Amino acid sequence: MPDPTGAAVALALKDVRAGYGGPDVLKGVSLEVPRGCIVTVVGPNGHGKSTLLRTVSGLTRLRGGRILALGAEIQDHAAHRRAAAGIAHVPQGDLLFPDMTVLENLRMGAYLERDAAQEKRRLDEVFALLPRLAERRTQVAASLSGGERRMVGIGRGLMAGGQVLMLDEPSLGLAPLVIEQIYEVIARLREQGRTILLVEENPARVAELSDVMHLFDDGEIVWSGAPDDLMNREELLATYLGG
Amino acid sequence: MSDATLSAEAPAAAAAGLPAADRSWTRDLAIGLVVLAIAAALPFLIDSRYVMGQIILALVWASVAVQWNLIFGYAGIFSLAQMAIFAIGGYGCAMLSHYFGWSVWVSIPAGAGGAMLASMVMGLACLRLSGVYVALLTYAIAQVIYLLIVTDTECFYYEGASCRQLTGGATGFARFGSFGTREWLRGDWIMGNYGIVLAGFVLTLLMSWFIIRSPMGLAFKALRDNPAYAVARGVNRFHTQLLVFALSAFFTGLTGGLYAVHFQAIGPDVFSMTNLLFVLAIVVVGGVGTFWGPVAGAVLLMLADEAMRETGEFRTLGLGLIIAAATVLLPKGLAGLAGDLAKRLSSKG
Amino acid sequence: MLDVVVAVVTTALTNGALYALATIGLSLVWGSMGMLNMAHGGLLALGGYAAYTGSVQLGLPLPLAIVFAMLAGAAMGALLHLLVVRQLLRSSGAGFETAVMIATVGISIALQNALLLLYGGQPLGQPFDVPGSIPVGAGAVPWLNVTIVLVSVGVMAAASLLIARTKMGRAIRATAQNRDAALLMGVPVQRVYLQVLALSGALAGICGVLVSSITQLTPTLGADPMLKAFIMCVVAGLGNLPGAIAAAFGLALVEAAMQFAAGARWGFPTLLLLVIAILIWRPAGLFGRARIQRL
Numbered sequence: 001m002p003d004p005t006g007a008a009v010a011l012a013l014k015d016v017r018a019g020y021g022g023p024d025v026l027k028g029v030s031l032e033v034p035r036g037c038i039v040t041v042v043g044p045n046g047h048g049k050s051t052l053l054r055t056v057s058g059l060t061r062l063r064g065g066r067i068l069a070l071g072a073e074i075q076d077h078a079a080h081r082r083a084a085a086g087i088a089h090v091p092q093g094d095l096l097f098p099d100m101t102v103l104e105n106l107r108m109g110a111y112l113e114r115d116a117a118q119e120k121r122r123l124d125e126v127f128a129l130l131p132r133l134a135e136r137r138t139q140v141a142a143s144l145s146g147g148e149r150r151m152v153g154i155g156r157g158l159m160a161g162g163q164v165l166m167l168d169e170p171s172l173g174l175a176p177l178v179i180e181q182i183y184e185v186i187a188r189l190r191e192q193g194r195t196i197l198l199v200e201e202n203p204a205r206v207a208e209l210s211d212v213m214h215l216f217d218d219g220e221i222v223w224s225g226a227p228d229d230l231m232n233r234e235e236l237l238a239t240y241l242g243g
Numbered sequence: 244m245s246d247a248t249l250s251a252e253a254p255a256a257a258a259a260g261l262p263a264a265d266r267s268w269t270r271d272l273a274i275g276l277v278v279l280a281i282a283a284a285l286p287f288l289i290d291s292r293y294v295m296g297q298i299i300l301a302l303v304w305a306s307v308a309v310q311w312n313l314i315f316g317y318a319g320i321f322s323l324a325q326m327a328i329f330a331i332g333g334y335g336c337a338m339l340s341h342y343f344g345w346s347v348w349v350s351i352p353a354g355a356g357g358a359m360l361a362s363m364v365m366g367l368a369c370l371r372l373s374g375v376y377v378a379l380l381t382y383a384i385a386q387v388i389y390l391l392i393v394t395d396t397e398c399f400y401y402e403g404a405s406c407r408q409l410t411g412g413a414t415g416f417a418r419f420g421s422f423g424t425r426e427w428l429r430g431d432w433i434m435g436n437y438g439i440v441l442a443g444f445v446l447t448l449l450m451s452w453f454i455i456r457s458p459m460g461l462a463f464k465a466l467r468d469n470p471a472y473a474v475a476r477g478v479n480r481f482h483t484q485l486l487v488f489a490l491s492a493f494f495t496g497l498t499g500g501l502y503a504v505h506f507q508a509i510g511p512d513v514f515s516m517t518n519l520l521f522v523l524a525i526v527v528v529g530g531v532g533t534f535w536g537p538v539a540g541a542v543l544l545m546l547a548d549e550a551m552r553e554t555g556e557f558r559t560l561g562l563g564l565i566i567a568a569a570t571v572l573l574p575k576g577l578a579g580l581a582g583d584l585a586k587r588l589s590s591k592g
Numbered sequence: 593m594l595d596v597v598v599a600v601v602t603t604a605l606t607n608g609a610l611y612a613l614a615t616i617g618l619s620l621v622w623g624s625m626g627m628l629n630m631a632h633g634g635l636l637a638l639g640g641y642a643a644y645t646g647s648v649q650l651g652l653p654l655p656l657a658i659v660f661a662m663l664a665g666a667a668m669g670a671l672l673h674l675l676v677v678r679q680l681l682r683s684s685g686a687g688f689e690t691a692v693m694i695a696t697v698g699i700s701i702a703l704q705n706a707l708l709l710l711y712g713g714q715p716l717g718q719p720f721d722v723p724g725s726i727p728v729g730a731g732a733v734p735w736l737n738v739t740i741v742l743v744s745v746g747v748m749a750a751a752s753l754l755i756a757r758t759k760m761g762r763a764i765r766a767t768a769q770n771r772d773a774a775l776l777m778g779v780p781v782q783r784v785y786l787q788v789l790a791l792s793g794a795l796a797g798i799c800g801v802l803v804s805s806i807t808q809l810t811p812t813l814g815a816d817p818m819l820k821a822f823i824m825c826v827v828a829g830l831g832n833l834p835g836a837i838a839a840a841f842g843l844a845l846v847e848a849a850m851q852f853a854a855g856a857r858w859g860f861p862t863l864l865l866l867v868i869a870i871l872i873w874r875p876a877g878l879f880g881r882a883r884i885q886r887l
Contacts, residue, residue, distance in 0.1 A: 059772055083778030095773035097766050108766050111759075112778040160777070321690050368868045374689055375628045375830065379822040380871070386819050387861050394857040516815075520701050527694055556709060563702025570695040571679045574687070 009071070010035045010195045011056070011087070011164045016065035016075075018055040024063065025051045027219040033164055034211075038186075038196045040227075042203040043216030044240055049199045050092050052216070053166045056197075057089035058082045070163060084112055086163030092172060094153040098142040102133055105141050105152050109159025118161070126155040129188060147178035154185065165189070166197045171205065183209070207231055215239055271452065274535055282441055286434045295433045297545065299505060302440050305541035306447040306498040308525040310491040313451045316532030317463045318487045321378045324365060325495065326519045327385035332358040332496025333503035333513060337416040347420040351500035358496025359489050366488040370481055389514040415510025422504055436505050443501045447494045448538075454490065455534065459483055517559050521548075524566040530576025539577045598731030600848045606737040607820075608844035609744035610803055614814075614821040615828075615836040616748060617795035620755075623831030624768040624788045626689060627677065630696040632796055632821070633814030634703035639665045639797030640718060640804035640813055641707055647719045654720060661801045662794040669793025672699065673786045681785075707811040715808035720801055740802050747798055748837065751791070764788055768831075820844075820860075823867050843867075 011033040018026040025048040033039045041049055054060040056067055058079030067075040069085040077085065088109075097105050106126060110119045127134040130151045136144065141152060150170060157165050170186065171179040183205065189196060190209050200206045207213065207227040215223040215230060217239045223230065230236060289295055307329055314320045335354025339345045345353070369380045393413050398406035424435030454460050462483050465473035474480070503509040512518075521544065529540025547565065551558045573580065614636065621629050629635075642664035646657030676695050684691040722739045725732040755761040767774040767784045775781055796814075804813050824843060828835030843863055851859035 057776055059775065078780075079772075079775040080778045080780045083776060089776045091773070091776065095770050095776070097769040097773060099769055100762075100765065104762060108762060108774075108777050108779075111763065111766075156777075315690075321693065368872065372826075372871065375622070375693070376826055376871075378628065378693060379826050380868070383819055383822055383826075383864055383867075387864050391857065391861060516701060520697060523694055523697060557705075560702050560705040560709065563698040563700070563705060566698030567676060567695045567702065568698075570691050570698070571676055571683075574683055574691065 008034055010069070011197060012066075012068040013052075013056065014066040014068070016052075016055060016067060017063040018051060018060050019063060020051075020060065025219050026055060028065065029219070029221055030065075031214055031221060031224070033195060033197050035163075035195050036193045037211040038190055038194075038198060038209055039212045039214070040198045040200060040206045040210040041214045041216050041221075042200050042206065042230075045201055047217055048219045049201075049216055050168055053089055053091070053168050053197070053199055056082075056166060057087050057091075059089075059091075083160065083162070087166065088157040088160040088162035088164065089166045090153045090157040090168060090170070092168040094149045096141040096149055096152055096156070099140060101138050101140055102144070102152055103137040106133070106155050106159050109156035110161070113159075113161065119159075122159050122161055126158050129158070129185060130155050146174055147181065150174060150178075150182055151185070154182075158189075164195050164197055166199075168199050169201060170198075171200065171202070179205075203230060203236065268456070271534060275448075278538065279445070286437060292433050295437055297549065299433075299437055299440050301541050301545040302437075302444045303498055303502050303505075304521065304525060304545065305538050306444045307495055308522050308529070308537035308541055309447055309451050310495040310498070311522050312526045312529075312531065312533075312537045313454060313491045314488055316526065316536075317455060317460065317467075318484050319374075319463070319467060320370065320484055320488060321374055322369075322381040322488070323378055323519060324362075324381035324385040325522055326514055327381075327388050328358050328362055328492045328495045329499040329502070330388070330509070330511075330513045331361050332499030333509040334411075334416075334499075335496065336500035337411075337419045337503050337509045341416050341419040345420075347422065347500075347504045350420070351497060351504065354500045354503075355493045355496035358499065359493040362492030363485065363489045366485045370484045370488065385514065385519075389511060392511045392514075411510065413511060415508060415512075416503075417508040419507070420504060421507060440501050440505060443498060447498065450490070450494055452534065454487060459487060463487070517562070520559075520562055520566060524562060524569070526576075527566055528569045528573065528576055530578030530580075533576065533578035533582075536576050536578035543577065594729045595731035596852060598728050598733065600845075600852050602731075602733050602737050603851070604841070604845040604848040605741050606806065607848065608841035609741045610799065610817060611820045611824055611844055612837045612840035613744045613748060613795060613799040613802070614817040615824040615840055616751065616833055617792040617799065618818070618821050619825055619828075619831055619833055619836045620751075620795075621788055621792045622825070623833070624764055625677075625681075625785050627692045628689070628696075628830075629672075629789075629792070630693055631672065631700035631703060632792070633812075633818030634700040635665050635668055635793050635796035636800035636803060636814030636817060637704060637707055637811050638668055639800030640809050641711055641800075641811075642797065643720065643801040643804075644711075644716060644718060644809055658720070658798060658801055661797040663797070665793035665795070665797025665800070666790040667793070668703070669789035669791070669796075670786055672696070672793075673789045677785065677789065678782060681782075704811040704814075711809070711811070713811075715810050718801065718804040718809050720805040736805065740806065743798070743802060747795065751795060752833070754791070760787060823863065827867055827870060 009032050013029055013031050016026055016029045017024050029052060031039065031041075041052065043049055051060055055062055058077065062075050065075070066073055069082070069087060072085065074082050074085045074087070097108060100108070106123060107119070110122060113119045113122070132148060133151055133155055136148060141149065144152065154167070154170065157167070167186070170182050174182065186196070186198070187209055198206060198210070203213070207230070210227045212224065213227050213230050214221045215235055222239060223233060223235045285298060286295070289298070307325065311322070311325045314322055332354045335357035336347065336350040339350035339353055340347055365381065365384055369377045372380065392410045395408040395410045395412045397408060399409035400407055422436060422439055424432040424439070428435045462473065462478045465476070465478060466480055466483075470480075499513075525540035525544050526537050527540070528543060529538070530536030544565075548558065548562075551561045554561070569576070575582075614632070617635075618629060618632050621627050639661040643657045643661035646652040646660035647654055652660060676699065677692060680688055680691050680695060722735040725734040726738070755764060763774065763779045763784050764787065766777065767779060767781050771781060774784070799817065800814060803817055807813060820843075824836050824839040827843065828839040843866075846866060847859040847863050850862040854862070
């Protein structure tokens with residue numbers, strides 16, 4: 001998608017708060033995702049990392065703060081309009097369309113794309129990146145293995161051609177060998193210069209491919225910086241061993 | 244009630260067979276006494292036989308609505324066969340008195356027993372299914388009973404030269420017995436009928452109150468608020484639903500019998516969709532799953548119905564729109580509205 | 593003997609087609625949004641009367657009158673979404689399933705009563721008719737029945753193509769299978785719901801025209817097909833379109849056979865008993881996948 005604004009920041013969160021009925025799960029989160037960078041949010045499970053991505057894509061209601069996509073405020077938009085603003089969210093648990101084929105799932109990713117040639121081009125890109133999906137294209141999503149489903153989820157996110165790809169724990173629930181394959185794919189995406197906001201539990205797994213890392217604990221960002229610095233910080237231990 | 248307070252209190256109370264430890268039973272008692280006082284005063288205040296007749300009808304509707312609220316609002320069974328159960332009670336009473344000459348005092352409870360039995364058979368077929376399927380199936384069963392009655396043309400016996408069907412066919416039954424209030428009170432017979440129907444209503448209300456306060460009621464509350472927890476605690480949804488379905492059917496059938504004897508007639512028109520809709524409207528407008536909601540709803544809808552009587556043919560149209568509008572605009576009904584108001588007043592004061 | 597067979601099969605095929613058409617409209621709405629539309633029968637009646645108005649009062653040619661009926665049904669379906677369903681989806685949360693049933697029961701009664709006030713209680717004759725019949729052995733099959741079956745099958749085929757092949761259909765299926773994921777793809781879910789209700793309304797509209805062509809126009813003409821459609825849905829499992837169509841033809845055959853064997857009034861009660869037996873045997877419906885109860 002060509003960028004008419006030329007903004008350097010693809011996605012920005014400013015003091016974002018959100019929750020589900022009870023107290024705030026996100027207690028004022030601010031972060032920026034510069035174009036062409038991979039920004040990672042790491043932290044233990046159950047501390048609101050998924051809520052962060054769900055709030056950006058509009059699945060969870062925002063309580064306060066602002067969300068900017070390429071400089072334009074989108075926090076008041078309904079979820080389907082945020083997709084149109086270039087937010088491609090690959091949610092936890094994949095949320096595939098179970099009775100559709102792999103191809104139909106991928107084509108749903110390009111739902112907003114009106115240009116059929118453009119859709120075809122992206123499909124070719126996705127199949128080049130994830131050749132397994134080309135083999136499985138006529139298979140129903142419900143019949144796929146866990147790793148294949150994850151690939152469909154990522155491929156479907158790429159089909160949107162959005163500004164920012166948000167990946168929620170792409171390694172969750174997969175066998176170590178499959179996790180490796182998935183992270184190879186993410187490394188390829190990095191080489192392609194994609195803008196990615198990645199959420200992951202295991203900091204060591206993503207340190208190598210991140211440009212910026214944020215340590216997330218109990219609804220707040222407690223530390224931000226370069227990956228190499230994070231691995232030596234004592235905040236990391238405190239966060240994971242119960243602070 | 245939040246899950247936290249439920250899990251702390253309800254099973255303990257259920258185990259001990261005690262009512263839930265909250266203040267609402269004193270409130271229920273206070274409201275109940277006021278309602279009863281008004282009900283007792285009415286015969287002395289109202290002279291018109293027509294108005295008394297309408298009040299009796301309101302009591303009948305309120306009883307049916309209280310029972311439907313019990314099975315839908317509390318037990319979560321969306322049954323569309325409520326008027327069919329009512330009709331079975333009424334028909335049972337009418338047929339027993341008509342064919343065997345039983346006194347209505349015997350045939351009314353017998354008819355109610357029949358309604359209970361029918362309801363249990365229906366429950367066995369439906370209650371293992373999930374929500375919507377219960378609605379689909381109870382609707383179909385009610386329609387089949389109705390269709391079998393109105394299409395019954397086979398002559399069972401002759402009354403003079405006219406052919407009469409076993410089920411009464413399209414005309415139903417009339418003059419099969421009475422409460423005996425005409426012989427007893429003469430011109431004031433309607434007051435006697437009022438007293439009898441009122442007694443039935445009070446009985447219905449008490450029974451519903453005890454069920455809601457009983458361990459069974461708490462089981463339903465648990466099933467509604469936290470089904471996984473309730474099932475883990477050993478609550479059997481099917482058995483509890485079947486039991487309350489049967490109990491409520493007995494009292495609904497009883498009300499049907501009282502209705503039939505008061506009007507000295509019963510026909511297939513009690514099955515009509517309009518009647519069912521009236522009951523749903525009472526409960527929805529009053530407040531689903533609230534104890535006094537159906538009573539308030541019955542009073543309000545009888546008044547609205549009376550007002551719409553002037554407009555004659557627009558009555559059903561109005562009823563339909565009222566129920567749709569109430570669902571959209573008043574999701575918690577009058578009782579919910581009153582609760583919200585009380586809360587707002589007390590928080591301000 | 594042969595003429596009885598011809599008559600039973602004719603009735604079964606005609607009724608089966610009509611039941612199937614009534615059922616898919618109902619099942620489509622359930623499958624996409626978890627809504628049991630109790631006003632579906634009212635939409636059938638609306639379609640029947642709209643065709644009557646189109647051809648008798650406005651003087652439209654019959655095919656246009658049928659299109660008019662479909663448009664009327666679609667408009668009513670859209671209105672149902674805008675005035676009721678949209679609001680209830682927003683306000684009632686988990687209680688949506690029952691709230692929408694109650695609300696549509698109200699709408700249904702209001703709609704039937706409005707038709708009664710507009711057109712009167714006297715049954716009217718639907719101008720849609722195809723005279724003549726084809727002799728088959730000792731019996732005869734009326735052209736009207738043949739037309740009804742062909743039109744129903746055609747409409748159902750068109751609807752399935754729409755759902756299976758078009759972008760709109762893909763969005764409808766996506767929303768039905770995973771609402772959140774559809775939102776993330778940029779699917780305007782409320783607009784999809786509007787389309788589904790309008791489509792179901794259009795199907796109800798043409799179904800109403802066909803039903804009234806073999807019976808008569810009355811405000812309650814939709815009640816019987818809706819009752820049967822309910823049963824088909826229960827047997828097939830709500831939301832299962834191919835199952836619903838199979839159930840519609842199968843049960844229509846049982847009903848027609850029973851009507852000839854034991855008299856017209858026993859057709860449906862037998863059917864219901866059969867269905868109850870099926871449900872006790874398989875509570876998720878005959879073709880329904882045993883769905884894990886959401887707690």
